[in-house]
Amino acid sequence: MSFYKLIIKHNVKRKKLVLIILFILLSIAFIGKSSKALESEIIYLQTDKELYYTDESIQLEVSWMLDYLEQENASFQIRFFDTLDNLIWNSSEYREKGTFEQNWTIKIEYLNLNFTNFSNTIYIKACVFNEGNEEYMTPIVLATKFITINKRNICCELSNFTDKLTLGKNLSLNARFYSEDTNLSLSGKDIIVTIISDHSKIYEHNYTLNSYGLISLNLSSMEDMVLGINYLVFNISNTFIYNRSLFSFEILVEKTHVYVDIIKYREKIGWSENLNIELFFYYLDDVVAPLINQTIKILIYDNSTMNHQIFLNTDSFGILKINLSTSFYEINYNNNKFYMDLIFNGSTFLKDKRVVLNFEILTSKLPTNYPFISLIIIISLIILSLLGLISYIYQYVKKKPKFKKISEISFKF
Incomplete structure (x- = not known):
């Protein structure tokens, strides 16, 4: 009986061993199938x-x-993602088995791009999906490639432009806008043109570029600008193709310069000598234009102290004539130097002008009682002259030989 029990027990062990082996083989087969x-x-x-x-x-x-x-239920698909991992484009799903090649032409304008920093990095991912297996619900990324997409930059080119403009003149210029990368002209784009000075908007107008990417401007220095620094600004609004662009050009509006040529002037003079000065005041307006009938303020300084002021006008030829005696004003002749400050205070269109002339007196001035002393000197000179003349006559008469009268002459034979 014990022998049969032993056989049964041995058979049970064999069955367990066979079941374990079968389980292992089935697991290996299942893993193989899964792989x-x-x-x-x-x-x-x-x-x-x-x-x-x-x-x-x-x-x-x-x-x-x-x-x-x-x-x-597997499939293959190409997907585009932006830097924020947003899906912006995907291809169709390809479920066919085998090896395949596929070409796509994707227009960038159809992509949902967000240009936060004027460019965008796109990640191209090759993905595999398996909807029949929960383990493959998340796509498998087989490969990734990234590309960069930029907006184009715009260039601005001005012709007939000047950064300095005389008040009263107009500025006529052309502005051309084109792509920096292709050099192709922009056309049909809207341009906002403004002129700003001291943070204030003086001029604003909308323009549309023609087929050559051009706009023409005719700006007045009187109506569209102010005296001083102005900024001419071109503003192209943001578009999908082009970056938002601002172009600023500085224009200095100033009055016409006044020039002075010295015609007659001597720096060194005698104390009693008159000042004879002639100056030519003019400005340039394509040609030399004289400063006609304009008031010139004349200040005379002695040792940095102004002691005289006069006003004179230029004539019809722009000539200023000054004829003054140095004895006319109070000058400290001990310094032997003084200077004259001639000032033109400008006008609506003309700038201020200042000319300084220096003078040096060659001889010292006599005392203030010069007329009396001069009279004494003159009288003394006259008296001395008369005395000299009398003395001369006396000496002449004294030395003159004496002649006898005819009646006193006797002839001896």
Whole structure:
């Protein structure tokens, strides 16, 4: 009886061993089937370049291999993501088994791009999905390639532009706008033109670029600008293709310069000598234009102290004539130097002008009682002259030989 029990016990162990072996074999087979349930591979993923502009298209070429069991529901797809991992484009799903090649032409203008920093990086991902297996619900990324998409920059070119403008003149110029990368002219774009001075907007007008990317401006220095520094600003609003662009050009509006030529002037003079000065005041308006009938203020300084002020006008030829005696004003002749400050205070269109003339007196001035002393000197000179004349006559008469009268002459024979 014990022998049969031993045999039964041995058979039970064998059955357990067989069951364990069968379980292991079935597990290996299942794992093998699972590992062969989905096979995928990316052969190549390439674009025609890595840097694009928004008015271009992306040429994409992809080759892949896909294999899976019948009960699986796998697919292959290309997806585009931005830097925030937002899906902005995807291809169709490809479920066919085998090795395939596919080309796409994607227009960038159809992508939902957000240009926060004037450019955008796009991630191109080759993905595999398996909807029949929960483990593959999250896509498998076989390969990733990134490209950069930029907006185009705009250039501005001015012709007949000057950064200095005389008050009263007009500025006529042309502004051309074109792409920095292609040099192609912009056309049909709206341009806002403003002129700003001291943070105040003086001029604003909307323009539309013609087919050559040009606009023409005729700006008045009197109506559209102010005296001083003005900023001419061109503003092109943001578009999908072009970056928002601001172009600023500085224009200095100033009055016409006045010039002075010295015709007659002597720096060194005698104390009693008259000042004879002639100056030519003029400005340039394409030709030399005299400063006609304009008031010139004349200040005379002695040792930095102003002691005389007069006003004279230029004549019809722009000539200012000054004829003054140095004895006319109080000058400290001990310094032997003084200077004259001639000032033109300008006008609506003409700038101020100042000319300084220095003088040096060659001889010292006599005392203030000079007339009396002069009279004494003159009288003394006259008296001395008379005395000299009398003395001369006396000496002459004294030395003159004496002649006898005829009646006193006797002849001896």
